[in-house]
Amino acid sequence: MPITAGRSVCLGCGCLCDDIEVIVDEDGILDPRHACDPGRIWFSHEGQPTLEATIDGSTSTADAALDRAAEILVSAQAPLITGLCGLTIEAQRFAVALADTLGGVIDSSKSWDLARQQAFARVGIVTASLGEVKARADVVVFFGVDPMVTHPRHMERYSAVPEGRFLTRARTVIVARSNSKTPADVTHRVDPCSQLAVLATLRAILRNAWLDRARVETATGLSFEAIQGWASTMMTASYGACFFGSDLPAASIESLLLLVRELNERTRFVAIGLGQAGNLAGAESVLTWQAGYPSAIDFSSGVPHSLVGDTSVDARLARSEGDVLLILGQSDQHFGTNIPTLAIGFQATRRLGLAVGIEGARPGIEARGSVARVDGVMLPLRAIQESSYRTEESLLRDLLGRVVELQARRR
Amino acid sequence: MRTLHIRGGFVVDPANGLDGVVADVWIGDGSIIAPPGDPGFKADRTIDARGYVVMPAGVDMHCHIAGSKVNAARGLRPEQARESKGWSRSELTRSGTTSTVPTSFVTGYQYAGLGYGTAVDAAIAPLGARHAHHEFQDTPIIDKGFLALMGNNHQVMDAIREQNPGRLREYMSWLLNATGALGVKVVNPGGVETWKQGHGNLATLDQQVPGFDVTPRQIMTELAQAVDQLGLPHPMHLHGLNLGVPGNAAICEESMRAIDGHRTHMAHIQFHSYGGTPTDLDSFGSSVGPLVDYVNAHPNLTVDVGQILFGETTSMTADGPVGQFLQRVTKRKWVSNDIEMETGCGIVPIEYRDKNVVHAWQWAIGLEWYLRMDDPWRIAMSTDHPNGGSFLAYPQVIALLMDRGLRRDVLASLPEAVRTKTALVDLPREYSLAEIAIITRAAPARILGLKHKGHLGIGADGDVTLYAPDDDKTRMFSLPRYLIIRGDVVLDGGELRAIPAGRTMHLAFETDPDVVRSIEEQYHRSASIHFSHFGVDPEEIGPGITVPCDGQKEVQS
Numbered sequence: 001m002p003i004t005a006g007r008s009v010c011l012g013c014g015c016l017c018d019d020i021e022v023i024v025d026e027d028g029i030l031d032p033r034h035a036c037d038p039g040r041i042w043f044s045h046e047g048q049p050t051l052e053a054t055i056d057g058s059t060s061t062a063d064a065a066l067d068r069a070a071e072i073l074v075s076a077q078a079p080l081i082t083g084l085c086g087l088t089i090e091a092q093r094f095a096v097a098l099a100d101t102l103g104g105v106i107d108s109s110k111s112w113d114l115a116r117q118q119a120f121a122r123v124g125i126v127t128a129s130l131g132e133v134k135a136r137a138d139v140v141v142f143f144g145v146d147p148m149v150t151h152p153r154h155m156e157r158y159s160a161v162p163e164g165r166f167l168t169r170a171r172t173v174i175v176a177r178s179n180s181k182t183p184a185d186v187t188h189r190v191d192p193c194s195q196l197a198v199l200a201t202l203r204a205i206l207r208n209a210w211l212d213r214a215r216v217e218t219a220t221g222l223s224f225e226a227i228q229g230w231a232s233t234m235m236t237a238s239y240g241a242c243f244f245g246s247d248l249p250a251a252s253i254e255s256l257l258l259l260v261r262e263l264n265e266r267t268r269f270v271a272i273g274l275g276q277a278g279n280l281a282g283a284e285s286v287l288t289w290q291a292g293y294p295s296a297i298d299f300s301s302g303v304p305h306s307l308v309g310d311t312s313v314d315a316r317l318a319r320s321e322g323d324v325l326l327i328l329g330q331s332d333q334h335f336g337t338n339i340p341t342l343a344i345g346f347q348a349t350r351r352l353g354l355a356v357g358i359e360g361a362r363p364g365i366e367a368r369g370s371v372a373r374v375d376g377v378m379l380p381l382r383a384i385q386e387s388s389y390r391t392e393e394s395l396l397r398d399l400l401g402r403v404v405e406l407q408a409r410r411r
Numbered sequence: 412m413r414t415l416h417i418r419g420g421f422v423v424d425p426a427n428g429l430d431g432v433v434a435d436v437w438i439g440d441g442s443i444i445a446p447p448g449d450p451g452f453k454a455d456r457t458i459d460a461r462g463y464v465v466m467p468a469g470v471d472m473h474c475h476i477a478g479s480k481v482n483a484a485r486g487l488r489p490e491q492a493r494e495s496k497g498w499s500r501s502e503l504t505r506s507g508t509t510s511t512v513p514t515s516f517v518t519g520y521q522y523a524g525l526g527y528g529t530a531v532d533a534a535i536a537p538l539g540a541r542h543a544h545h546e547f548q549d550t551p552i553i554d555k556g557f558l559a560l561m562g563n564n565h566q567v568m569d570a571i572r573e574q575n576p577g578r579l580r581e582y583m584s585w586l587l588n589a590t591g592a593l594g595v596k597v598v599n600p601g602g603v604e605t606w607k608q609g610h611g612n613l614a615t616l617d618q619q620v621p622g623f624d625v626t627p628r629q630i631m632t633e634l635a636q637a638v639d640q641l642g643l644p645h646p647m648h649l650h651g652l653n654l655g656v657p658g659n660a661a662i663c664e665e666s667m668r669a670i671d672g673h674r675t676h677m678a679h680i681q682f683h684s685y686g687g688t689p690t691d692l693d694s695f696g697s698s699v700g701p702l703v704d705y706v707n708a709h710p711n712l713t714v715d716v717g718q719i720l721f722g723e724t725t726s727m728t729a730d731g732p733v734g735q736f737l738q739r740v741t742k743r744k745w746v747s748n749d750i751e752m753e754t755g756c757g758i759v760p761i762e763y764r765d766k767n768v769v770h771a772w773q774w775a776i777g778l779e780w781y782l783r784m785d786d787p788w789r790i791a792m793s794t795d796h797p798n799g800g801s802f803l804a805y806p807q808v809i810a811l812l813m814d815r816g817l818r819r820d821v822l823a824s825l826p827e828a829v830r831t832k833t834a835l836v837d838l839p840r841e842y843s844l845a846e847i848a849i850i851t852r853a854a855p856a857r858i859l860g861l862k863h864k865g866h867l868g869i870g871a872d873g874d875v876t877l878y879a880p881d882d883d884k885t886r887m888f889s890l891p892r893y894l895i896i897r898g899d900v901v902l903d904g905g906e907l908r909a910i911p912a913g914r915t916m917h918l919a920f921e922t923d924p925d926v927v928r929s930i931e932e933q934y935h936r937s938a939s940i941h942f943s944h945f946g947v948d949p950e951e952i953g954p955g956i957t958v959p960c961d962g963q964k965e966v967q968s
Contacts, residue, residue: 007941018941089545100506121489124744124758129538131751131939136608158939165565165937166608166622238609261745264735268609270749288485289477289515289546292492292508303497303506304514306489370541370951376479376748378541379944380951408502 009371009379010035011364012042013151014275015158016373022384030365030384036152042277043365051349052389054357062358062390069342069356070402072324074410078300079104080322082313084283085276086329086345087392088369088381092279092286094396095328100291101403103300105322107313108283114308115250116273117284117294123254126261128241128270129375130158136166136268139237141174143256144195145245145274148182154274155182159241172233188230194221195248199255205231206262240269246276275374279363282372327351329360329392344399345392360395361387369393412439413455415898417875420460423848424467426857426866430845436465438873441897445869456900460877463892466848468528468874469805470865472855473648473678473715474796475727476518477550477557478535478543483746484512484725484758484797491723503910511724511797519551519913521803523901526876526891529856529864530802531916532557533596533648533678533795534729536750537564538940540590541947547915548953552901554864554872556593556916556958558648559586560729562600562630563607565752566933568623571633580637584920585930587643589946591917593958594645594859595638596678598729599652600630603755612732613652616665627652628669635673642961643918644860646674646713654733657687660698664705672711676858679717679795681777695769696832697776703783713858714784715793718777718808720800721765727798731755752937763800771825773799775833781812782838787846791855805851806888812842813884847888861916861958873898912954919957 009018010032021033022043032043053065060068073079081099084092085108099106133140140159147154155161160173175184176198178191190198197219204211205228213224220227234240242260244253256271263269275281284294291297293306296313309315316322317337325337329345340355349357361367366387372378417436422429437444437454475481485492491510498517500506507514513521522530535543535557547555561567561583570579583595601620602613610621616628635647651666653659663683667675677683684702687694706712726737731747734757738745746758763770777799784790792809796802811818815838822830830836842850856865863872875895881887894902899909931942938945949955957963 007943009944018944093545093549097505100500103500117486121487122744124487124746126745126747128749129751129939131937132607132749134939135751135937239607261738264747268607270747284486285479285482285542286545289482290505290507290549292485292510292514293489294486299500299506302499304508305493370545372542375939376483376542377538377940378545379940380541380948411502 008032008384009364009381010039010042011278011371012039013277014273014374015151015154016275016371016379017153017157018379024384028385038152050347050359052359054349054354056355062395065356065358066395066399066402069344069358069399070406072340072342072355073102073326074403074406076102076324078322079324079326080313080316081106081326081328083328083331083345084108085278085280086331086363087279088363088367088371089279089282089286089378090369091393091396092283093290094393094400096286096290098396098400098403099297100299101400101407103302105298105300105311105313105316106287108280108287108295113246113280114295115248116246116253118250118308119253119257123257123261125257126264126270127272127375129377130272130373132270133241133272134158134162135164136239137164137171137241138167138169139172139174139233139240141176141234141240141242142182143176143242143244144190144192144248145243146177146180146182147243147274151274159243166239168238174230174233186230188222188226191221194219195252196255198222198227199252199259201227202231202234203255203259203262206235206259234263234269235266237267237269240267242269242271243274244271245274273374279371281374281376282378285372285376344395358395359389360392361389363392367391367393413898414439415873415895416454416457417460417465417877418457420463420465420877422465422867423844424867425845425849426853427868436867436875438895438898441873443867443869443871443873458877458893462880463877464844464880466876466878467852467865467867467871468876468894468896469526470852470855470859470861471522471527471530471793471796471802472791472859473533473793474530474802475534475798476530476532476555476796477515477546478532479539479748480534480727480729480756480758481512482546483748484727485514487744487746487758488512488725488760503907511801515546515549516551519553520907523552523894523907525803525805526878526888526894527553528874528894528896529554529861531555531593531859534558534560534598535592536560536729536753537586537590538750538753540592541951544591544915544947544952551910551913552896553913554916554956555913558594558596559590559592560596560598560754561586561634562597563603563754565937566930567634568601568604568620568625568630569933571625571629572623576633576637579633580641581923581926582930583637584641585922585927587918588920588922591915591947591952593916593918594643594648595634596648596650597631597634598650598754599654599732600627601625602627602652603729603731606732607749607755616652616662616669631666632669632671632673635670635675639673644958644960645858646676648676648678650678650730651683654682654730655736657685657689657692657695660684660686660702664702667705667709667712670711674711677712677714679793679798680714680780681717681719681773681799684776684780692769695772697772697779697834699776699779699783699834703780706789707785710789713789713791714780715791716777716780717793717795717799719763719770719773720794720804720807721763721770721774722800723760723762724797724800725758726761727758729754729756731757733757734759737761751939765825768826768828771829775829775835778811778818779834779838781850782835782840787849788854788857790850791858792850806885809847809851809888810884813847815839815841914954914956915952916956916958917952918960
């Protein structure tokens with residue numbers, strides 16, 4: 001099963017563009033052809049010079065640091081593990097195994113992702129892979145998002161520009177956002193606090209419900225004609241796609257998912273997230289197939305449990321219900337905790353005050369593996385450059401091995 | 412050589428003509444070997460199997476256990492995971508949830524607990540192959556593989572329109588190789604693409620797929636022919652048109668005629684055997700009669716049943732329009748996922764109720780198939796897990812097949828319309844132990860073309876299940892005494908003792924670089940990923956077995 005050589009995946013935003021030709025010059029500088037500006041920054045973001053590993057701030061070898069990390073974790077009563085989104089799927093599989101073995105809590109997500117996960121679990125989703133939008137969608141709605149700013153190549157690659165095999169007419173692009181830089185055929189200035197009302201009104205029009213014109217205009221901030229026109233454009237699409245961000249509250253996401261579902265009584269329509277930088281979709285996928293839930297899993301009873309607001313790492317830290325924190329992969333998040341903290345992964349040893357820090361090779365630049373796009377499509381990452389550090393996957397595999405060994409010895 | 416001696420059991424090995432004969436089974440380095448010539452030879456381990464029934468390990472040829480569809484179903488149903496007991500972590504096992512869609516590790520453990528050693532996921536979108544292989548690596552103990560969805564694939568339909576069977580075969584062998592698939596699956600050929608375009612579903616074999624100018628009849632016949640010409644171990648695996656629709660037996664029979672002598676496996680045939688008309692639910696009923704007569708008379712055809720069991724489950728299918736139909740009927744949550752150039756996907760929770768006339772008919776129709784098939788070698792047990800019910804229900808199905816009294820008891824609780832009209836009442840047949848061994852191991856292995864599975868002849872995989880004979884067949888088959896996988900005792904008295912990784916079974920083909928280039932040109936037009944990222948690397952597949960096509964040699968890695 002050969003893979004023809006050549007293209008790389010950019011993890012700089014949720015597009016996960018996989019057509020990047022990376023040229024490496026003699027000094028090891030990367031030139032990522034086809035990448036957008038944020039993408040160029042992602043590729044150019046070199047790791048700062050750093051140590052292989054640290055124990056209590058002092059230089060160490062990775063092996064000694066792994067031994068120490070295993071001892072700390074096995075001795076802990078309630079270890080917390082976070083930072084899955086920066087890891088490859090291969091590394092995530094070991095991370096979840098580690099949490100299970102330790103009886104700890106593991107988490108991938110920030111609170112706004114929980115809103116999307118909950119809305120999905122309540123109503124499901126009518127969705128598609130991004131190539132379907134490229135091939136078929138004659139109506140594209142960007143709801144509450146500004147892809148030109150956050151996902152610069154989204155329109156070019158998937159949603160607005162490409163010629164589709166099944167497109168019989170020009171695409172109509174609708175942007176629903178109060179301040180947007182995304183070019184559109186129609187822009188509806190929807191204020192964030194009116195989003196739910198707008199979605200409810202669109203659903204009502206779809207059902208031919210009687211609507212009070214004045215109340216609609218007050219609630220939505222849009223003219224009655226504008227919102228009717230919007231609904232009509234969606235209903236007359238031959239294939240529509242509605243993109244949404246991860247910052248919508250659960251009720252709005254649920255309403256959007258129901259709107260799209262109901263549109264399928266008249267035509268074909270799909271809802272797709274815009275996605276986020278890194279490998280959040282992979283983290284949710286691995287957690288789900290190994291432990292049954294997409295985030296915030298507590299293994300302490302021996303069986304995975306997940307309850308939003310209770311089993312997340314943030315909630316446990318806030319309630320001081322953890323005695324060790326393990327941060328995986330590259331993460332800028334600050335946790336503001338006094339419990340012993342371990343960090344393993346790219347740029348990990350730069351974090352201050354670590355009990356153990358182990359540096360890892362950078363996924364997609366220095367380490368191979370795979371990642372999932374927001375539509376679930378999994379893409380391979382290849383190593384473009386060599387690294388003096390070990391991959392996060394191999395570090396976590398070895399850490400898991402040491403933990404299992406220590407547990408057996410102490411049993 | 413590492414040896415295991417299973418001594419003195421009642422060996423039920425239909426492929427080798429053994430029906431409860433007291434015999435020894437020897438395993439050396441994972442495979443069945445001849446008994447050693449030296450009568451004093453002592454194996455590394457001996458199991459005293461006296462009094463036990465010894466069978467090859469079970470083979471599930473049609474289930475949904477991995478990949479994006481199954482995983483979406485897990486994520487869709489946290490309420491079920493919470494209500495379930497869950498699987499506890501131990502020194503040997505990972506923890507997990509045990510809903511109608513168990514987690515990947517639990518799937519491996521539960522199949523082992525049931526005495527099964529092999530399972531084939533029947534519907535993976537090629538674009539989802541990488542995901543499926545990841546999950547397979549986290550599905551321990553069993554050997555597994557998947558069938559790649561092709562019935563709505565654009566390049567397949569293009570090649571058929573262009574009347575270019577050579578191109579079709581080249582594309583298929585490239586696709587099977589690039590995805591690490593075990594065979595070819597066809598789901599609602601052309602119908603899913605038509606529905607994705609917004610033109611509704613196709614209802615007949617001769618409607619055209621818009622934009623492709625091919626018909627379901629052409630797609631299924633050309634693919635069946637190509638599968639035969641490529642010498643694939645498993646025939647075309649067909650889920651035809653109008654699944655679940657009253658009166659669909661007619662198109663099912665028409666499809667079997669259309670195949671015209673090519674090998675074809677008719678998947679979950681229960682869901683395609685309905686009489687009546689879509690507009691009059693009172694007319695709903697069984698049309699197994701003409702279908703089973705046709706299958707009995709045509710040795711090119713095989714079936715698995717897709718038995719339904721009463722209770723809550725999660726339906727999942729690549730047949731997007733069926734998902735939408737079920738969502739309209741049940742009003743429950745719904746996942747639909749269109750996969751570019753390839754397929755659709757629908758997931759809807761469903762509860763089969765014994766007081767519901769349609770559900771009761773479905774239950775009876777499944778059993779009717781088992782009881783009316785003359786040749787057990789051409790019918791495999793399945794619940795189309797988890798569509799008709801969990802694979803954990805197989806012991807219940809076995810009990811119903813072996814005991815007409817039990818069938819009568821269940822029938823008595825069903826709605827009168829079914830009780831009085833079903834042919835079940837007049838079917839006295841009770842399956843023998845050998846026949847059960849055929850439909851749960853020997854036949855599915857043979858239909859899949861897995862020469863090392865489903866029997867205990869020399870060279871077969873050392874996968875063996877031991878059962879304690881029991882009048883309560885549900886209990887007997889729910890609690891195997893031992894499961895041996897490649898010579899290792901994996902299950903002993905209900906406890907897992909070892910967790911081998913299990914292997915991934917797949918096909919392999921050489922492909923001409925010029926052919927790959929031409930596929931790539933077509934691919935870029937509609938794909939959202941770069942062609943070089945489509946294929947799955949050998950290192951992305953776990954420990955593997957390359958299953959040979961006709962004329963190829965077997966390779967293990």
